[in-house]
Amino acid sequence: MDAAGFGDIFDRHAGPLRLWARQWLDPVAAEDAVQEAFVRLLGQRNPPTDAAAWLFTVTRRIALDQLRRQRVRRDALPKLVAGDFAVPDPLEVADTVAALEALSDRQREVVIARHWGGLGFAAIAEVCGTSLATAHADHVAAMTALRERLDP
Secondary structure, three states: OOHHHHHHHHHHHHHHHHHHHOOOOOHHHHHHHHHHHHHHHHOOOOOOOOHHHHHHHHHHHHHHHHHHHHHHHHHHHHHHHHHHHOOOOHHHHHHHHHHHHHOOHHHHHHHHHHHHOOOOHHHHHHHHOOOHHHHHHHHHHHHHHHHHHHOO
């Protein structure tokens, strides 16, 4: 597929694909799903005969995979909190989960990797793609926020 052909396909289908993906995802995640579908199209050795149908199918699969991963993370968080700390009171589990969910994604990743995963800050920095200082700062900020929320 040449650049002009790809540009034409992108111009015709990117907008409708974003709308398609927003059935399942927030606007930013929908944009990511559409971009991923176009990247996959570029990676096809033999371009599909109906690029539009192919893009809609792939975008749907990507969106549903993202949605499934979000649900797994959301559903796993209470089990993770309750399981490892054996919190006896279900309300405490709910409070802890709510407090973790209130953190930024990066802060939540750092806290879970550190306290449930047992990773050191160097490993956390590598896994999260940040510097050691950023991983440590995210941990400090997250723990401060958790203390304020859970122990007023």
